[in-house]
Amino acid sequence: MENTPASNFLQNIVRDDLAAGRVTEVVTRFPPEPNGYLHIGHAKSICVNFGLAEANGGRCNLRFDDTNPEKESQEFIDSILEDVRWLGFSWDGEVRFASAYFQQLYDWAVYLVEQGKAYVCDLNAEQAREYRGTLTEAGRNSPYRDRSVEENLDLLERMKAGEFAEGERVLRAKIDMASPNMNMRDPILYRIRKVQHHQTGKDWVIYPTYDFAHGQEDAIEGITHSVCTLEFEDHRPLYDWFINNLPVPSKPKQYEFGRLNPSYTVTSKRKLKQLVDEGVVSGWDDPRMPTVSGMRRRGYTPAAIRKFCEMIGTTRSDGVVDVAMLEFAIREDLNENAPRAMAVLNPLKIILTDYPEDKVELLSAPAHPTREELGERELPFTREVYIDAEDFREEANKKYKRLVLGKRVRLRNAYVIEADSVVRDEQGNITEVHAHTIPNTIGENPEDGVKPKGVIQWVSASHGKQAEVRLYDRLFNHEAPDRGDNDFMAHINPDSLQVVEQAWIEPSLADAKPEQGFQFEREGYFVADRDEHSAQHPVFNKTIGLRDTWQG
The missing domain is CATH 2.40.240.10 (Ribosomal Protein L25; Chain P)
Known part of the structure; x- marks a missing residue:
């Protein structure tokens, strides 16, 4: 299997922008939502954003897009910080939060109302869906679309003051309900959420949507290349509309690349959470999980993950990547560096x-x-x-x-x-x-x-010393466990974990440091468990076999 770097169309864009003087310094950002643990797809995004900045002498910000406090927590923030550091990247300056810009975002919402480009809408969720139309039928204007600027300003301020119940009113942009792009049909800018925020406490009861906040955060931070995955391509016209209709300090541009879809893997946060909640795995850092913390606990190395992301390249199209490429990168790194x-x-x-x-x-x-x-x-x-x-x-x-x-x-x-x-x-x-x-x-x-x-x-x-050895294999036995009509839970590999409770190891292995990897000769690559390994009770996790034993 070849391990030469694949193409990166984003690097070509950045190089051309620098050469033409369109930008003088490259500024990127990695903007995770703190509503779950990072997975292999996020690792690709980290490598892309931090990698573009590193390769071009620029800067990369780490910013939490924390606009949905109901699903966010400090636990997720802490895990993301640790994952980025472990992968070997350093962000520019302090960690940033969308919540730090809440007042500015609200002021810009007021500005749109004053310009006649936003209004308070009273339609409930079901009515809003009906008015929105379909992919083949244009939407209809909300009956509240033509409220006066004065009425809208009054209602928005009362929303902010907590006068209305959740779902009773929203603030919407006034764009085009007949647009063929559903994202341009008067999208929501603010919704009422009477929940405490992990950063701002009880200061706010209305929160901006991701679409409204994201581009403006980029503009505040002077981002030159706002890189995201391909599912946001249809959101780009909305991203640009906000940038062009607000007095923002800079005008970033959005670029999309194909997301990483490894075979034999599920990366949906909802589905990963289901695996945890139903006890299929022991937690978010279970070594069978495609999370960064799970891969780390299994003995995957930052260098191998970064090499894998380099090997698969950055393209403009989505596609399935054979997970064997990741396993190849892991073996290559461990063969070179793991003691025997x-x-x-x-x-x-x-x-x-x-x-x-x-x-x-x-x-x-x-x-x-x-x-x-x-x-x-x-x-x-x-x-x-x-x-x-x-x-x-x-x-x-x-x-x-x-x-x-x-x-x-x-x-x-x-x-x-x-x-x-x-x-x-x-x-x-x-x-x-x-x-x-x-x-x-x-x-x-x-x-x-x-x-x-x-x-x-x-x-x-x-x-010799007795040890517990956990033999991990792929969590799913289907190449595409969650695509199409597949019930991903029906494709759990029943042999994804086997525990050997009384293995025998060389005496020096008992003193291995947590996360220290080895090649057990003729058996495969193993790592001392980062949480449970000790000299008194050695615990080793199987990282990967010496060769690929999967067929097809």
Whole structure:
């Protein structure tokens, strides 16, 4: 799979604007609504907005579009701040909030009323839908559209004072009810919401809509390139109408790019919330979730996510991106940077009958096959070790390259051993394998004539540590779980999480730092859980396998 950067049409626009002198400094913004956790699609938007500023010596603001306090919270604000920092980006100046501009936005609403371009409307929600028309039929003017400027100013001020109930009145722009663009049919500017705001408290009982606030916030901040996803393309005429009809300090331009739609993934905030609320996942940061915090907990790296966003490019069209591209970027990064270690997930005890019971031999192994600067790790070798049960058979054909009775195999970075006999329990299950070591088989020049069948991982039974290992896989087993008529909940992968409670790991892994990633040799990439891992109770999450095991 190629990992070369794809095209970025926005960079071409920015470069042309700078060359032509239309802008002298690039100023972008990332404007999340604080009503949920960020997901992989937001990560793409972060990379686009901050990336454009970085690539052109400009600035990028972080602004919370907090115009809907009913669904917003400080928890979401804090998580977004952490996610942006973790991805490796720094915003310009202080964090900004739409709510800091509420007074200015209200003053501009008054200005539109004074210019005869906005009015207070008494239609209820059902009536407003009826008057709005359809995609094929023009809307009808509200019976309140021709109120006088004086009456509208009075009603707007009374709305602001809290005199009316929620839904009783709204402020609407006076544009064109016959417009083929539904967004231009007298859109709502302000609605009554008698709820406390997480930033402004009880100062306001009316709140601006996203469409009214967004462009004006851009203008206040001097944004030169207001970048959003393609579903806002039909909103651009409205964005421009506000900019052109208000005395704003600058005139930003909106540009749209195709949103990121990965296969085998759901990114709707509503649906992600349903997964959390119904207990399908353990929370917003469950390692199976496509949230930034979930990917972080699973062991995905900021560098890999940024590389993935670069690989898929920034285009003007929507499309489905194969999630295997993200997984490829993760593997590439971890293969290059993750230290190696050994873990046994399905332990079977090997007793080396010729090895002294009290002997502990400290062997060394490289932490990484090509990164000498990562140093070496110490492996205690003892009479009893664990290997994976899949690595032993009493009989096997020549294709089986692991331990077989009467055959030899190398314990990685240690001795060649030969299996002699097995011990069974009352049910006939093998509980132990007795074997012996082959002398002088450690190092680069083992004894002449020794030809082991293969190499397997192992952990000392007396010096290794027990750990909980969580084996994560894709949450959905359908390529497009929520598209068309699909019920996304019907496509939950029942095997997306399997927990191994008594795995055995190298002793040094118990001291791993939370979020430290490793390649468990022959098993895949794993990360020490950021919340639950400790030396007393090691917990590792599977990040991804060594190779793609999915078909189709």
